[in-house]
Amino acid sequence: MGRQNEGLHRNTTVIWRCFRLLLITFVFIPASTYAQEKSAQDGDSARVLALETLWNQAEVEKDASALNHLLADNFSYVDIDGSLQNKTEFLDSIKHPPERIETIGNESLKTRVYHDTVIVIGTYHERGTLNGKGYYHHGRFTDTWIKDGSSWMCVASQSTLIEH
Numbered sequence: 001m002g003r004q005n006e007g008l009h010r011n012t013t014v015i016w017r018c019f020r021l022l023l024i025t026f027v028f029i030p031a032s033t034y035a036q037e038k039s040a041q042d043g044d045s046a047r048v049l050a051l052e053t054l055w056n057q058a059e060v061e062k063d064a065s066a067l068n069h070l071l072a073d074n075f076s077y078v079d080i081d082g083s084l085q086n087k088t089e090f091l092d093s094i095k096h097p098p099e100r101i102e103t104i105g106n107e108s109l110k111t112r113v114y115h116d117t118v119i120v121i122g123t124y125h126e127r128g129t130l131n132g133k134g135y136y137h138h139g140r141f142t143d144t145w146i147k148d149g150s151s152w153m154c155v156a157s158q159s160t161l162i163e164h
Contacts, residue, residue, distance in 0.1 A: 045111040048118040048145045048152050055154075056104040056124075064091040072146065072153040080139060080161045099130040116147035123162065138162045 051070055058066040068091060075087040085093065109122035119142065126137040144156040 044113055044118055044147070044152075048111065048120060049109060051145070051152055051154075052106055052109070052120060052122075052143065056106065059094060060101050060104055062094055062097065064094040067091060067094055070152075070154055072148070072155045075154060076156050078158040080137070080159050099128045099135065101126060101128040103127045118145045118152070119143070120145065124159075138164065 071087050077085045077090045104126045106122050106124050112119045121142050123140050139159050139161045141159045145152045145154050
């Protein structure tokens with residue numbers, strides 16, 4: 001009877017060791033991998049949000065050259081009036097805008113990271129003058145950024161006015 005208990009004890013010990021190994025393999029390692037992926041996603045989000053701020057500054061300063069470095073060659077922009085512009089048309093509108101933008105600010109920004117793509121959804125406030133009259137726009141936007149090598153490029157942007 002003693003040998004049976006000893007064999008049973010060894011089998012139980014082996015089973016527990018296997019269970020702990022499986023637990024480590026399927027719980028702790030994926031959790032560590034998830035934490036690394038989450039950290040990378042947070043870094044990508046932060047970089048893209050910084051680029052969103054640079055975009056606003058470049059637009060206020062009519063700096064089409066700076067914006068050129070942020071936009072992919074196949075960039076598409078849907079403006080508040082529903083018009084569609086490619087990269088060249090958008091950059092021309094920055095160089096020669098019909099309005100004089102004084103300030104642009106983003107808020108309520110949310111990012112979604114999908115591998116090498118970051119989608120930014122948020123709201124913006126823009127103040128300026130158009131035809132000598134002051135204006136204020138409050139809108140919602142969606143920007144889609146892709147990683148191209150080590151750089152982030154915006155491939156699509158869409159803006160919609162929010163009624164007050």
